[in-house]
Amino acid sequence: MKKQQIAAAACLVAGAIGFAAVYSTQNHGKEETPTEISQTSSIVEPTEKKTPQKTTEKVDSETKMGQEESAAGQQENQQPTEKQLHFVPENVTNWPVKGDVLLPFSMDKTVYFPTLDQYQYNRGMVIRANEGDAVCSVTEGRIIDIYDSAETGCTVVQDLGDGYTATYGQLANLTCSEGDVLEAGETLGTVGKVTRYYTVEGTNVYFAMEQDGKPVNPMDYFGDI
Secondary structure (H helix, E strand, O other): OHHHHHHHHHHHHHHHHHHHHHHHHHHOOOOOOHHHHHHHOOOOOOOOOOOOHHHHHHHHHHHHHHHHHHHHHHHHHHOOOOOOOOOOHHHOOOOOOOOOEEEOOEEEEEEEEOOOOEEEEEOOEEEEOOOOOEEEOOOOEEEEEEEEEOOOEEEEEEEEEOOEEEEEEEEEOOOOOOOOEEOOOOEEEEEOOOOHHHOOOOOEEEEEEEEOOEEEOOHHHHOOO
């Protein structure tokens, strides 16, 4: 009887071992995928979120551009406004140079030009001067043009405001530039060498004034100064 019990126990142990071996063989090599795990588990795995890099870069670029435009706008607002000029005849306080008038302004009749040996109208006036003498602004005005002319040499045009301009010719060694605003008496440059149009008259300064593009007599403003 005892031997039979031992034999029966041995059979049970062998059967259990065999069942375990079969179960292990059937499930060997079979791996559950993340989907199967997720389906069999109540725990939901979080998905990885990707940052939209391109969108962020675009926003950063637009922000930077907006900041630059804002800075540029602030700089423009900080720029000083251009000074408004107003011509006041009483403010014409000095001649461009001190000297005798060699050729007067004359638009109603012709005057004789010795070098040219002919009579013609004179839109300005020719004032005797020495080479190297300082040439001064007759009143407040902004330099709007600088050019060389065969007749008047180095020439400077000054905006006096309200449609008035002043033109200075036969200059050298300029101390002003376009855009400069000069007060009455400030130096523009010096008297230069005379051009071939005025060799007989001698070294001089050519000076003319206009109102709205029409020549006016400077002597009407100089008076006795």
